[in-house]
Amino acid sequence: MVRIFLTGYMGAGKTTLGKAFARQMNIPFVDLDWYIEERFHKTVGELFTERGETGFRELERNMLHEVAEFENVVISTGGGAPCFFDNMDFMNRTGKTVFLDVHPDVLFRRLRVAKQQRPILQGKEDDELKAFIVQALEKRAPFYHQAQYIFNADELEDRWQIEASVQRLQQLLGL
Ligand SMILES: Nc1ncnc2c1ncn2[C@@H]1O[C@H](COP(=O)(O)OP(=O)(O)O)[C@@H](O)[C@H]1O
Numbered sequence: 705m706v707r708i709f710l711t712g713y714m715g716a717g718k719t720t721l722g723k724a725f726a727r728q729m730n731i732p733f734v735d736l737d738w739y740i741e742e743r744f745h746k747t748v749g750e751l752f753t754e755r756g757e758t759g760f761r762e763l764e765r766n767m768l769h770e771v772a773e774f775e776n777v778v779i780s781t782g783g784g785a786p787c788f789f790d791n792m793d794f795m796n797r798t799g800k801t802v803f804l805d806v807h808p809d810v811l812f813r814r815l816r817v818a819k820q821q822r823p824i825l826q827g828k829e830d831d832e833l834k835a836f837i838v839q840a841l842e843k844r845a846p847f848y849h850q851a852q853y854i855f856n857a858d859e860l861e862d863r864w865q866i867e868a869s870v871q872r873l874q875q876l877l878g879l
């Protein structure tokens with residue numbers, strides 16, 4: 705039985721790599737944000753607005769516990785999930801955890817064109833976004849570094865890079 709949790713900052717490629725990796729492994733893929741959106745019939749942005757971040761983090765934890773019941777699955781978590789409650793411990797107990805480590809410059813490049821869907825980043829100008837990413841990474845690093853595996857995910861820009869990353873991840877996990 706394999707249960708793999710992909711963690712890392714927004715834009716690290718958890719969703720992109722998780723999906724491709726699950727396909728290669730021929731097992732189901734669950735993206736925690738998508739799971740939440742389907743369960744609640746609302747976007748992550750709407751849930752943030754309605755419940756505030758505190759309310760979102762509570763339901764995120766509950767949904768994490770729900771998806772961790774699945775067997776033979778690749779789960780991409782939201783970037784904040786490992787940093788609240790005992791979520792990181794919980795994931796380490798129930799599966800293999802991977803931190804997708806990406807250079808802040810790469811995160812910035814990816815996120816400046818994809819910040820709209822991410823409530824925490826909305827409305828930030830480039831300079832502010834860059835500084836915000838660097839600061840947030842510093843705060844979150846102690847949580848991310850509790851993962852059992854660290855994987856460099858700087859190169860996910862096209863189909864070939866994604867495929868190469870999938871192979872590398874399989875090797876890292878010995879699968
Ligand atoms: N197929 C792709 N080709 C090029 N860039 C992509 C592709 N998929 C994702 N990206 C870029 O990589 C970023 C990270 O994607 P995503 O998987 O959503 O990260 P995460 O789930 O960790 O937040 C995206 O915001 C986008 O900029």
Ligand SMILES: O=C(O)C1=C[C@@H](OP(=O)(O)O)[C@@H](O)[C@H](O)C1
Pocket residue numbers: 712713714715718719737748781782783784785821822823824
């Ligand atoms: O880092 C965060 O706090 C968040 C990351 C998002 O997921 P992605 O990392 O998949 O963008 C999503 O859960 C929410 O917008 C909050």
Ligand SMILES: [Mg+2]
Pocket residue numbers: 718719735737780781782
């Ligand atoms: Mg994602």
